[in-house]
Amino acid sequence: MLGRLGSGSLFAWSGWKLPFTLYLAVARPADASLPENLTLAAVPHLAAVTTGAAMLRTLVRARPASRNA
Numbered sequence: 001m002l003g004r005l006g007s008g009s010l011f012a013w014s015g016w017k018l019p020f021t022l023y024l025a026v027a028r029p030a031d032a033s034l035p036e037n038l039t040l041a042a043v044p045h046l047a048a049v050t051t052g053a054a055m056l057r058t059l060v061r062a063r064p065a066s067r068n069a
Helices: 002-026 036-063
Strands: none
Touching: 002 036
């Protein structure tokens, strides 16, 4: 259960942050004051999305087979 929660958390949090970070990195709005280096911020978000998806895949494959009663 905690594995699925962790997988979902990694994937979902960085899944919405990554597109916005990439947009800001490409658009470079003049009126925006950015608190972080966008290139460095995109790397962990991409890694978290990839890790979350890999964890989900592993958890789904490792799920025990249900028994027919």
